[in-house]
Amino acid sequence: MTDGTRRTEPVRPVQKKNSQRKGSPGKEQPGEDIIAAGDKSAGQQGQGGGAGGSLKPSEPAGEVGSGHQRSHVSAGRAARRKRVRENTAVKEKFAEQLAANQNIDAIIKDRVEMFYDLVENRKMMEKVFRVPKNKDTVFRSLTIGTNPPVKALLVFIDGITNSQVQNMAILQPLMLLSGIFDRCDFECQMFDTTRAGYKDLFDRVKEALLPNNQVSTAHNFSRVVEDVLNGNTALLIDGYNQALLLETKGWPYRSVSTPQVEAVIRGPQEAFTEQIRVNTSLVRKIIHRPSLLTEFIKVGNSAPMQCAVMYLDDLVNPDLVQEVKRRLESVRGDFLLETGLVEEMIEDYPQHMVPQVLSTERPDRVAASLLEGQVAVLIDGNPFVMVVPCTFFTLMQAPEDAYIRWPIGSFVRVIRYVGLFLALLLPANYVAIIAYHQEFIPTDLLLAITGAREKVPFPSIVEVLVMEFSFELIREAGIRIPGTVGTTLGIVGALILGQAAVAANIVSPILIIVVAVTALGSFAIPNYSFSLTIRALRFFYIILAALAGLHGIMVGFFIHVGVMANLKSFGVPLLAPVAPVTRKGSDYLLRGPQWRQETRPDYLDPLQVRRQSEVSRSWRRRKG
Amino acid sequence: MYNAHLSKVLRKALMVVMTGALLLPLAGCYDYTEPDERAWVMAIGVDKGRQNVLTVTSVVAVPKAIAGGGGQSGSEGGSGQGGFFTITFDVPTLLSTLELINTVVDRRVSLSHTKWFVFSRELAEEGIGAYVAPLVRFQQFRRSSQLLICEGRAEDFLTKGVPQLEDNVGKYYELMQQGWRYTEFIPFDSFHQFYYKSENPGVNPVAPLAARGAKETIYTDNSFKPKGYYQAGRIPRKGGSEIEIMGGAVFKKDRMVGTLNGDQVGVQKIFFGAMKRTLLNVPDPYHPDKYIIVDVLPRQKPRVDINITGGRPKITANVKLEGQILSIQSGENYERPDRLYIVEDAVQELIFEDINDTIAKSKQLDADFLGFGLHAQKLFPTWPQWSAYNWEEKYKDADITVNVDYKVRRTGLVHEMVQLR
Amino acid sequence: MSQQKPVVGVSEAVSLLFIFISAKIFLTQLIFSIHLGMNATWIIFLVLIFIGLSGVLLLVFLLNRFPGRDLVQVGEELVGPYINALFALFYLAVFVVSAGATLRGVSERMVVGFLPDTPISLVTFSFIISIVVVSYLGLETVARTARFLASLLVVTGLGLIALTIPLWNYSALFPFWGPGIPQLLWGALENTGDYVQILLLGIIYPFLPGGNGKKVGVMAVSISGIVMFLYVLAPILIFTYPTVSELSVPSFEMARNIYFGRFGQRLEVLFLPIWSLSNMIYLAASFYAGAAVLTRLCRLDDYRPFVLSMAVFVTVVAFIPQNVTQTAYWYFNYVTRYSFVMLIGVLLFLLLVAAFKARGGDEGV
Structure with a gap:
């Protein structure tokens, strides 16, 4: 830190004011419960209990809850919130149903304890799941074949559970095998229930009768409901005011396949899928370190999304993790399905066009970022993973740069920056030069351009805008078009826009080259959302160029750079390590050789700065 | 808090920009001109005037003849005749042409691609300082262009100087002048060198000497004459295009004082390290x-x-x-x-x-x-x-x-x- | 300033200060030194580096006695608000007048060189917009923008010089001492104001990482000295003495003269970014610095309202001169000639008072 500047923005502690929101109970979500449940499922499903389990101290419910209330919403926003009026007419018409809904929500929110009576429990659960109407929830009553037999009830949701597991690991042992030890208690004294130390039948069922890999107990309905909704099975036993939650998740998901967006020629060919546990395991598969932590946070109110924060505990700056978690936990969004939605909720400047998180579908990229001291945020149901903080230079890097030979990697990067320049400024520069600075064009070319333009009726700026717009149209249509007709689109687009437009004297031939090169440039940008940003900004520059030529472009560029220099991604300036300057590795603009990559990026302030020793190729040390 | 405040700042900044961006088009794009709304002058010739002080000839390129006109027919090309027309005005000063020419030519005339400034010998011997002055001050001219002195009238020189290989007369002019790289007969000085040499007390400039090819026999015997003995206007030749450049015109202050033949130009180039x-x-x-x-x-x-x-x-x-x-x-x-x-x-x-x-x-x-x-x-x-x-x-x-x-x-x-x- | 203290690293500060000092080489101001120094003007600029260095060392010496404070605050501490107000107004005048002349100069440059039909008010307005936006975002942003663009500027700037190498006449260096040694030294004294921009260091000093002020000042002055030296030397070599003193903007004429065959000529558009970006950085820094001085003067904590008022001041100053020649002459007569001497006078006075009062601790430098 030669500059002595602390790049990471100081993380302010969560302000805990006591102004708990007094909203309608129907809108309130049990914040602490969700987290607790997420935490539990993390602990249940994670590989070692050590990794997931130790993360989240189960805090006293009330405190966490109040911490999550929107304690410091500005007065203006609260006023705006008020303006969203409830529709009184509807309220009156469906008063009965509203009351019922509130009643049910209260069950969950107030953490109603379970009853001893199975029938009452069942009634309660049916009420919560609206059972006569809802056909997905299954209530399977059974009798546990112990001596004496006990009534029990399985609750689960059809379709998201694995029926194989249910049959073999729950129903079969409970119904058929549970009585075995009772019957042969003369021979098998060692299995005596009392000697094994079971408190009661419930404990025995949990400890001895269910060969299920993850089992936990719950005392209140909200917990049970939560787990059942996550694909687990709840076992309610008559006479006990608690339920056993059994891991039976099993819903269909896409298997791991090759990357669709960030394809490489050399390097790993697997991408994240929509299953968060698969995704975390894909990362964990690469980094075999006990310090790789996965924390789960639920984000969103209406349909909470499981969100995992992964980092290397011994590398990453704790302030950064704290900040990421703080932002994720304090999000009060409605429904955050995709990384893009969460991104908007947690990034520093959502009103800017530049992406401030890096989203990638490649586990190797996430692993490499984690090893640099960054933090990954995974969202369930989403094959894209956010990596924060991100800088302008990381947006321009592709994983393959590191996999091919390093001089070639540097060369490829240079090409990519040229592509960025072309995508952003080529059409604008074309307009500026063709309409303002004709003296810059070599005479032969100028006369050729002029000759070719003779019959074109539009001004250059209109030509450029029309062609660029058409190109965007092709691109957009190409994404939306059904696959079966997709292949024809390219031909149609190229044919109509290229050949025909020129032949019909709608545009000048050189413009086709400009548009094509611009398009190629924008496709060379490895980050999809950054590429979209550049495409959109291009139009601003075209207009500026039409207004004042290159001078206009420069004025726009100056503002652009100024605004970029002002941006921060999780406390890290977007233009780091160039502005501000921090100690640089040999891998930001160009790709240095692997053996020179000795330090982690300084702007991340990692706990371990050095990543490999000075002499990383120790075989070069001759003995003696 | 910090973010909210900053976003407010940015929103304001954005508003300023947006307002500015809205105001700019209202003001209009003053300098926006399509290339096909401009005509480019490739060379300017200056003679002593007949009906006014000066006769100024402009060579205007015809892009259509050079590029073959729009559409798909771009590759057809022109006729190898240079694709230009000349237009001559009798004017009081050199720059008056720039305005007068638009009374005849529909496209706005630009001098930014001018390659040659041709002064007739007659004018050069009287002194061209007054006419050279705008060339260093006016934005459309530039010092990297070429100043030539031609025998006879520059008007005829440019009008008759039809290239035979080139479609583009501008290319013809530039390539002709670039002959200094492979013959010793063409002085290398661009207008920039010419100009600073004429202001420097330690050196005098030499401008390329050009002329239309001689029609009649020049030398009466067939005795040995070194090839550098010739100079423009006195080269025994037949065929080729009309104009030739060989030898130089020596200037003192702003006046031409004499001519150099090919060999003498070669020696001058040796001393400036320009002979290749x-x-x-x-x-x-x-x-x-x-x-x-x-x-x-x-x-x-x-x-x-x-x-x-x-x-x-x-x-x-x-x-x-x-x-x-x-x-x-x-x-x-x-x-x-x-x-x-x-x-x-x-x-x-x-x-x-x-x-x-x-x-x-x-x-x-x-x-x-x-x-x-x-x-x-x-x-x-x-x-x-x-x-x-x-x-x-x-x-x-x-x-x-x-x-x-x-x-x-x-x-x-x-x-x-x-x-x- | 208002939200949190901006933090400017050494590298950003050096880039900002060096661009701030040397942006004037792209304007007409340079020509007056060539009038004085003839073909040996480059010697003047070598001498000026030492003058600039001594100025910056004096400034740092004063500021280091009062850590965490800028020049205005130091002055207030030493001589009280009333006398200091005079000094602060002097600083402000330096920023406003130079910025005004620069704004006018660069706008005229754009109009003459690239946009001949555009009214100058429009060009000035477009500059003002971009400058106000960037300087509004704060010192950090200005410094980072300068740092980000510095590499671009240095590469294009050196590229411009490199491309003209075929045009260099080394005989232009002779007669070696130009007008004569005494005249050269006098020329250096007349041009001291080229380094008055070190004043910016006094304004941003509190935001630099501690103890690095001297390093920043010395590096920025040296780099800008070298850049100015190159940009004086190259036109002399290209155009030779009597001709070079005619040019209104030597760097522009250099770019126009580049000739590499039929393709590599008329390249001045390629170098438009250095004229426009360097001066925009200069102006953004001026706006910030002027606003900061005003903030200190009025004892407020937010510089931002003053950015807009700076925009108004500077625009007014820019359009006081009737024509571009007057702008250049005024700039030379009032800023280049006297401002640096006055600045040194103020600094020496403050140091004297400091020594007299024996305040500011004994740590010194």
Whole structure:
């Protein structure tokens, strides 16, 4: 830190004011419960209990809850919130149903304890799941074949559970095998229930009768409901005011396949899928370190999304993790399905066009970022993973740069920056030069351009805008078009826009080259959302160029750079390590050789700065 | 909190920008011009006027003739006739043309691609300072263009100067002028060099001399004349396009004082390090009427030492050249190492004569176009002393010694030629 | 300033200060030195580096006695608000007048060189917009923008010089001492104002990482000295003495003269970014610095309202001169000639008072 500047923005502690929101109970979500449940499922499903389990101290419910209330919403926003009026007419018409809904929500929110009576429990659960109407929830009553037999009830949701597991690991042992030890208690004294130390039948069922890999107990309905909704099975036993939650998740998901967006020629060919546990395991598969932590946070109110924060505990700056978690936990969004939605909720400047998180579908990229001291945020149901903080230079890097030979990697990067320049400024520069600075064009070319333009009726700026717009149209249509007709689109687009437009004297031939090169440039940008940003900004520059030529472009560029220099991604300036300057590795603009990559990026302030020793190729040390 | 505040700032900033962006188009795009709404002048010729002070001829390129017009037919090309038309006005000053021309030409005329400024000799001998002045001040002109002096009227010179190879007359002009890279006959000075040399007390400029090809016979006998003996307007030739550039026009201050022939221009270029290569016909010392043909390249920049004793400059110039034998007409085996000196001496002799001839010319014109003054100014510690010395006055009394050193480096594809039997 | 203290690293500060000092080489101001120094003007600029260095060392010496404070605050501490107000107004005048002349100069440059039909008010307005936006975002942003663009500027700037190498005439260096040694030294004294921009260091000093002020100042002055030296030397070599003193903007004429065959000519558009970006950085820094001085003067904590008022001041100053020649002459007469001497006078006075009062601790430098 030669500059002595602390790049990471100081993380302010969560302000805990006591102004708990007094909203309608129907809108309130049990914040602490969700987290607790997420935490539990993390602990249940994670590989070692050590990794997931130790993360989240189960805090006293009330405190966490109040911490999550929107304690410091500005007065203006609260006023705006008020303006969203409830529709009184509807309220009156469906008063009965509203009351019922509130009643049910209260069950969950107030953490109603379970009853001893199975029938009452069942009634309660049916009420919560609206059972006569809802056909997905299954209530399977059974009798546990112990001596004496006990009534029990399985609750689960059809379709998201694995029926194989249910049959073999729950129903079969409970119904058929549970009585075995009772019957042969003369021979098998060692299995005596009392000697094994079971408190009661419930404990025995949990400890001895269910060969299920993850089992936990719950005392209140909200917990049970939560787990059942996550694909687990709840076992309610008559006479006990608690339920056993059994891991039976099993819903269909896409298997791991090759990357669709960030394809490489050399390097790993697997991408994240929509299953968060698969995704975390894909990362964990690469980094075999006990310090790789996965924390789960639920984000969103209406349909909470499981969100995992992964980092290397011994590398990453704790302030950064704290900040990421703080932002994720304090999000009060409605429904955050995709990384893009969460991104908007947690990034520093959502009103800017530049992406401030890096989203990638490649586990190797996430692993490499984690090893640099960054933090990954995974969202369930989403094959894209956010990596924060991100800088302008990381947006321009592709994983393959590191996999091919390093001089070639540097060369490829240079090409990519040229592509960025072309995508952003080529059409604008074309307009500026063709309409303002004709003296810059070599005479032969100028006369050729002029000759070719003779019959074109539009001004250059209109030509450029029309062609660029058409190109965007092709691109957009190409994404939306059904696959079966997709292949024809390219031909149609190229044919109509290229050949025909020129032949019909709608545009000048050189413009086709400009548009094509611009398009190629924008496709060379490895980050999809950054590429979209550049495409959109291009139009601003075209207009500026039409207004004042290159001078206009420069004025726009100056503002652009100024605004970029002002941006921060999780406390890290977007233009780091160039502005501000921090100690640089040999891998930001160009790709240095692997053996020179000795330090982690300084702007991340990692706990371990050095990543490999000075002499990383120790075989070069001759003995003696 | 911090974010909310900053976003407020940014929103305001954005508003300022947006307002600005909205205001700008209201103000209009003043300089926006389509290339097909402009006409480009490729050359300007200036003559003494007939109906006004000056006659100014502009060569306007016709893009359609060059690019073949729009659509898919771009590759058809023009006719190889340069694709231009000329337009001549009698005007009071050079720049008046720029405005007057738009009374005739529909497209707005731009001078930013002008390659040549052609002044007629007649005008140049009266002094062109007044006409050159706008060329350094007016934004559309630039100093990297070329200033030419033409024999006869510039109007005819440009009108008749139709290229035969080129569709684009601008390319023709530029390539013609770039001949200085491979012939010794064309001075290399662009307008930039011309201009600073005419302001510098230590050197006088040389502009390329051009002319329309001569129609009638110029030389009456067929005696041997060195090829550099010619100059523009006096080249015996038939065919080719109308115009030719050879030799130079020497200027003193803003007035043309004389012409140089091809060889003299070559010597001038040697002294400025601008001569790249030339062929030389050297009389064979042992076989009269036979010639040894060598090519000559500079070995290093000429070294000029100047001594000023008693106010009179004593100049010693060492010219070092090298080259290869291209042809020995007599077939004698001069290539042998022990006999090579014969060729070298002959070449040195010839070049020495050329240089002396050129120096004599410069003394005769009283114009130091070889730039000895640039070397002389090193002897003076301060500019006032240098100005006070008054080099222009002293030059004609200078005592100039020239040493030429030529080395044959290679002998071409023949090692030793066998005598004809 | 208002939200949190901006933090400017050494590298950003050096880039900002060096661009701030040397942006004037792209304007007409340079020509007056060539009038004085003839073909040996480059010697003047070598001498000026030492003058600039001594100025910056004096400034740092003063500021280091009062850590965490800028020049205005130091002055207030030493001589009280009333006398200091005079000094602060002097600083403000330096920023406003130079910025005004620069704004006018660069706008005229754009109009003459690239946009001949556009009214100058429009060009000035477009500059003002971008400058106000960037300087509004704060010192950090200005410094980072400068740092980000510095590499671009240095590469294009050196590229411009490199491309003209075929046009260099080394004989233009002679007669070696130009007008004579005494005249050269006098020329250096007349041009001291080229380094008055070190004043910016006094304003941003509190935001630099501690103890690095001297390093920043010395590096920035040296780099800008070298850049100015190159940009004086190159036109002299290209155009030779009598001709070079005619040019209104030597760097522009250099770019116009580049000639590499039929393709590589008329390249001045390629170098438009250095004229426009360097001066926009200069102006953004001026706006910030002027606003900061005003903030200190009025004892407020937010500089931002003053950015807009700076925009108004500077625009007014820019359009006081009737024509571009007057702008250049005024700039030379009032800023280049006297401002640096006055600045040194103020600094020496403050140091004297400091020594007299024996305040500011004994740590010194």
